[in-house]
Amino acid sequence: MESTHPPLHARHWPALRFFCLAGLLGLLLGCSSLPTIVPDLDRDAGPPVQLEGTHGPLSAAQSKAILDRLSSSGQTTDIFARHLALEEAIVGSPLTTDNRVLLLQNGPATYQAMFAAITAAQDHINIETYLLDDDEIGQRFAQALIDKQRQGVQVNLIRDSVGTLNTPTAFFKRMADSGIKVLEFNPVNPLVSRKVWALNQRDHRKLLIVDGRIAFLGGINISGVYSGSSLTRAAHPRIDGTTPAWRDTDLQLQGPVVAELQKLFLAAWENQKGEPLAAKNYFPPPEHAGRQVVRAIGSSPDEPYSLIYATLLSAIGSAETSVHLTNAYFAPDPQLLAALKAAARRGVEVTLILPSQTDSWLIFHTGHGYYEQLLRTGVKIYERRGVILHSKTALIDGVWATVGSTNLDWRSFLHNHELNAVVLGAEFGSQLQVMFDNDIAESDAITLEHWLHRPLNQHLKETFARIWEYWL
Template identity: 30%
Template sequence: MLIQGLAAAHALVVVVFSTRVLLRDDLSSAARLAWFLVMLFAPYVGAGLYLLFGEISIGRTVHQRHDEIFAKLHLVASNSLGSCDQNLDGNVETEYQTAFRAASVDGFGTTLGNTAELLPDATTARSRLIEDIDSATESVQCLYYIWLADNTGKSVAEALTRAARRGVTVHAMADGLGSRKFVRTKYWREMRDAGVKLSVALPIKWVVDTILFSRLDLRNHRKITVIDSHITWCGSQNCADPEFLVKAKYAPWVDIMLRLQGPVVAQNQLLFISDWLLNSGEAAPEFHDNQATALKGGFPAQVFADGPTDRRGTTPQLFATLLALARKEVVITTPYFVPNSTVLDAICAAAIRSIDVTMIFPKHNDSWIVAAASHGYYRQLLEHGVNLFEYREGLLHSKTFTIDRKLSLIGSTNLDLRSFDLNYESDILLRDDEMTQLIYARQEEYIAQSDPVTLDDVNAWTYQRRIWNNVVATVGPIL
């Protein structure tokens, strides 16, 4: 009887959760198959994992609030949202216009007259950021996925506190998981006491309340800072030191940051406002359309923002578009590479048509499971002619994408399924020879500090390692 009962329970769990998987129209075939395998061989563990991490939707209520927020933003910010069709013609070459159209999410279009400065390193970037905060006279808005109580985290918090005390309107937001310890520190309390308006993005309790309809690990992975509506920062650096003490053995974290001015600043500010309204019940920062004016000699740029409340597949579709537009060369850096078939096929297709495709990953990844999944794709990439490098001087956390040394995408998005489906991400797409060349030069610096990976290297892996990599890659769609 006991055996029969266990068998019946096993069958019930498999049938119930398999039916749930089959009813979902948003799942890829690979993800659906991966869930079937997990349910079949470990039904009770699989059922628990599915309840916690199976659903990508963040809940109907949040989707409705997101749509309502952007509908209101469109009413007050029509100029700042930009115009793809009007601004592209005559300002962006025809072959690259498709990229900007593919990057248009939530109404963000192309802006003109932007300038940018590429910072030489993380320490300099954070020092300049604090200078900007200390120079602010009207407003500061910032959002970080990870905010640590280290030198950088404390310095930024103290700068925001000083700004609030001298009468600047300051809004600060941190992710509920990535910054869970920092929001309980004295620095968070000191900011609140000084008048900084604070909010926690995707607090754990909020997600738990929707556990039947949402994943626990949906996160706000964005890094946004806006100063006086005239300056914005974009890149991969969290509010943390390069030494990244919570994972010090992989340090230094190697990031890239841009300091931008021009109309694209307003788009980043609107993105922050949307996150603030979505996560807090408090009034949003004031927004004045057209405050960030076009600069003479500036370039076209556009915010690309994606998340679980946006159209599914937006990020993979943009990456595939960028790869299809390349005529000579593509260079990509990402710390986490767990692609879906859309992105993987686009990378291989670009290499097959004689595009010089180079990808740079960290040699030692802070996520062992992502490292194994990434390695599972190495043979396919190499056999199609992709150049692979592994950065050995720390954890390469920089997320960069350059096409033909003319077009760049830089921001928070990784080439993995978390960034594609689960995280709120923010990037900036720009068309400028000079700035793209500078980013490309930084990519060349990464290559100089990397080891090439060849087919001979992959062939030398043991059978056990190859099997493990492929097993992890197989369940990659549900990681």
């Protein structure tokens, strides 16, 4: 098994050293732990869910009619009756209707759509990212943004300090010299920090907003590792001769939900004490773009608990038929583990697609340590072949779907700023299901019998990795 799992890429070693340092500091200062995340799921859901459209909040009757339509078009599920009001109470952001959602399933398709939107920009471009590499893809993005800035389109960029640790200062200086506003999120260097130094809080969001009308979010960073397509058997090119293509998922969004994403970006800028932004039309009148119902959810370590995690746990707890999760980094805390096992025990089909190879040796083997107990309760586990799986998606009962940046690990739930979109209804759910089925076809099933006979060195790796679980 050792030869099938590539080592960490060289560009990840500085970040690994950083998190090891953070881990040692945490051991000295004391570790926080995940609180009981989800409010009482047995309480009354409260007032009916109210949707927001292009002209503001819909009436209770209009909202009910839309939710009834979504419910009737899918499987028998408790999601709409039980979960949505609680989700709204947890998250606070509205369910918006009149949206268009396009599913983007690999790097080339996502980058092509992003470059088209950037080229067409007329007013402003807001971009928030964890990684922005100084490679061919990063240079293309930088030049496209510089070109728009010179045309009078204001570009505002939030880049995570750790994620861009290996990107030369000159790369960002060139952008700043063109007039682009570049904000370093939680600088590693405490001498340049603009607020309380938060070494372990990272910005893991991936967000691009153009003119306040079109947005992209998901798991894709700006890096050449996404240059290869991962959709077919024939399209598994090796990027550098050793590393396979990365498999990721993003969304292109238009409609009222874009304003909610814009609020999250501007709040992040303000929270990081960035310099005042140029006056631009950040909130144009919303337009009717489609029929999709979408909620934007941003999570922050400054909140009592991860809003994305809370709503995911609630959705899994409300599932009646199926829970289909695809995730790059899997190290569940006791609550998520209990929710998955409880769903399987009550007859819900729980299926996980996880990586067969990874860029993170520690998180990979940490996740393996949970396989046996999940398999014993009836959870199905598959490992995706031929690619570096980086997707973060969930589909529950075929009608509640989420795509975003959130991994199923402690770092995402406790330490990272993350961003997801929840999309309701069988129309989008069926698209995500097709993608899920295609990934299953390219995956290997992990059976309990096979897993119990794994080599001793595998057990040792899992034990060692679990020591670092909290900090991965």
